[in-house]
Amino acid sequence: MGFVWGPSGTRGRVRGRTAAGIGAVALGAALTACSGGSGPETAVPPGAEGERPSGKPSAPATHPFTGGRSGLDNPVLAVKVENTRPALPQTGVRSADIVYVEQVEGGETRLMAVYSSKLPSRVGPVRSARISDLHILPQFGKPAFAFSGVQSKMKKYVKQAPLYDISQENAGSAYFRAGSKPIPYNLYASPKSLLKQAPKAEGPRDIGFRFGPAPEGGKPLKTFTAKWPSTRMSFTWSAKQKRWLSAHSGRTNTAAEGGVLGGQTVVIQYAKTTRSKFHDFLGNYTPLIETTGTGRALVLRDGKAYDTRWSRPSEGKGTTFTTAGGERMTFAKGQVWMVIVNDGEPRIP
Template identity: 85%
Template sequence: MRNAWAGGVRGRLAAGIGAAVLGGALTACSGSDGPETAAPPNAAAPGGGADRPSAPATHPFTGGRAGVNNPVLAVKIENTQMALPQTGVGSADIVYVEQVEGGETRLMAVYSSKLPARVGPVRSARISDLHLLPQFGRPAFAFSGVQSKMKKYIKQAPVYDISQDNGGRAYFRYGPKPIPYNLYANPRTLLKQAPKAEGPRDIGFRFGPAPEGGKPTATFTARWPSTRMSFTWSAKQKRWLSAHNGRTNTAAEGGVLGGRTVVVQYAETTRSQFHDFLGNYTPLIKTTGTGRAVVLRDGKAYDTTWSRPSEDKGTTFTTAGGEPMTFAPGQVWMVLVNNGSPRIP
């Protein structure tokens, strides 16, 4: 599978998405149409079956020991006020926060070590997802749909498309929220639609004791044009508790959403060739190359540098002293913001 990806799908993705999106989309105007160790973990080999090499000692997404053989599932989840409280986010290994149209945000929750009973509200995919997902090999990708102009890019991407169109009874309407904020999915049923979804691999994260330095930090706020998310350190829970526009981000299952590690990654964010039905442009987040990031762990903020050489590779984080930035074992939030945002105050 990996050789086929390297020689085939990756080439088509680079030619199709790379040229058409990172080339044309970066210059598109608003008039366009469209819608537990610091040492590297052993990377899990792609795919499943008897010929798969032994699993890594710890999960490369969490630094824990659970679910090291489990397939990878990525799910798009609404992140506006109408969607709250969300379901199943607390079970994710990684939670990406991405800017979408109108300066709002949407989540992409990545599951492998464990699965919740239900996840949602499930919403549509965006072009930036297809630039993030190749690092996971060929995962299962769940979403409610995409605009017609983007369908060819979904077909070219190295993912198993288990959208609402393909997921069958895995999707269902639930609860009092109006459409489109009441679409949920059963992750186990979703994965039955993608039996060959690949297992976890090294995506650049390193877990272990906190490095030297760091600035004691009680709260850090990430901002987008129309919304903000804050992360406040809880010494009692040993994790960062999130708030959405000043309101505690409570999970539908109870408790407050948040991670052991929060990475605020500053990345170039510009207009893609896509728009929503209101004419708002779809942001394109460039997650390859290098840039700066603030890593929050253990009540401290660390200024770091991120690096991702290509879309089929993961992202590494380096301290100001040139050492690998280690994460606290557990859930990681990857918060993607425009690189024009200020440094640690």
Template identity: 70%
Template sequence: MSRGGTAAGRAAAGTGALVLAAALTACSGGDVGRRAEPPSAPGGRDGAGTSATPGLPYHPFDGGAESPRGPVLAVKIANTERALPQSGVRDADIVYVGQVEGGETRLMAVYSSKLPERVGPVRSARISDLSILAQYGRPAFAFSGVQSKMKKDIRQAPSYDVSQENGGSAYFRAGPKPIPYNLYADPRDLLELAPEATGPRDIGFRFGPAPAGGEPTASFTAKWPSATMGFTWSAEEKRWLASFGGRPDVAAEGGRLGGATVVVQYAKTTRSKFHDSLGHYTPLIRTTGTGRALVLRDGKGYDARWSRPSEGQGTTFTTADGKPMTFAPGQVWVVLVSEGSPVIP
């Protein structure tokens, strides 16, 4: 990892995000696929609770005091050069970046406070996604599919399967790119398939004024075996502007992607029991337990620790002296990198 230094379809996406309440009002009716089956574990795994967020005066995902608290939707999105630019990422509350086969990366965008007009390119899910999502209660989970051996895990996960297999006309192909880089989905239609998807709950994030300390940081580059993403502080926009492979990461709707807070979470990356058709094993990213993190906000980097006792519990972040590590209100990126050197398990 390098830290410091300076950094240098239905066609284009629509007019930006709509608040969730308005979006859901507008999506009544329509030809959609069958309703998602409820999760087989009613209480969630490892004690996953309800969607209530007592004691938090702000949205638990983005820190917004007035942010609408709609149902939670998570979408898997391609994150390779051929997939860019992506649609809908800029309107997510939280964006996870995680390693997949071959040392490449894929995104999982989490929505609650607002919805884009479309999202994609939608790609397939991975086993580590289910562990991450368990802390969200019972969200709707959108993806293009999974290998047959993983379908049992999908059925048992405490989430609503609104994948392409179940999604009907919520999914569509658009634009000049070939399969699999032309699959998109309408988030409103996806949520219609999961009317009982839970709302946002406390997942451990805390928002507020920056803690004392921190090291002035102009940029940071996250590295995986076959991919890099950079984040450069913009004092003008008061957020970290994303790059992919050394080039500006531009949204399909226009403007740079990036977040008010970037969490670089170092996690043990091992080999799962799954692999692709070429024999490349799927990484298993361990997001339970404890580890170190780097939190970027307000042009500074803060050394931090993360802790998540079980899959049903949220992930908390603390400063070096054990106090809560507060995030800046706005979009949060959680960048999952291997503890130690980049590795293909």
């Protein structure tokens, strides 16, 4: 028998263990800045995972995060990256398999870049974690999680979560300051060095994504703008590059390595966003994003928008997307952006 923490910080009992160790997830508190503030391809078909002689599950036939065939047995690394104007341009984000965009204090956003199929030489600016990360990450099993720090009273929740904590505090040698940006926007990390600090980080697993030819229907769309209380991000379809190119508050979102950030698939996930019981050092409440349950989503791929429904039964499970006809929504192979916005008008919780 174990315990699970609810959104209000209350503790309840749970029996047994779920596949993703949901009982270990620290819920209902907020992490605040420590450093300043024919049919579709199934990524992991049912029953497709075998057992190696060692007892370790075999790698999937295609990568469950991208639909590609590289890095099938690589560990999973998630990194928190700053996403405000002083941090731009960001480094290493274009190499991520999945990029989560989450609301934080003051109506701004922060990224969580998830890597497995490939690694950049550096990533950053690395910033602190948030409570919503602890709700999202359990679907990845026990990944490595890199961040600059957390509020002191949040450390126990991170310790209970199913992840390998390779924050700056625990893996300092993998972090370094570089460039002309002021602190805290000049902290970077070496993904390769980070993973050396988490040798047991688990490999990729099915998180609900399906890749393959586009389904029937969809509405032609050139640009979509996601809005939060204090910022916005736009995604414009490039037929030439066959991906959605992003802009940050009206400015092209250029990568530090060159080119424009953006993915082959962009998912606008509408999720209830409320106040957690924690706040940052300025007194701004940390948002709590509810990524379990069901809701609506807009999936952008191949220059079209598809109205879908998302469903995630528990934090140990992935998120599935279905069309209006009840069929699994397929993503285009390549990078996926998960852009989480409030289910309703943008507001400060």
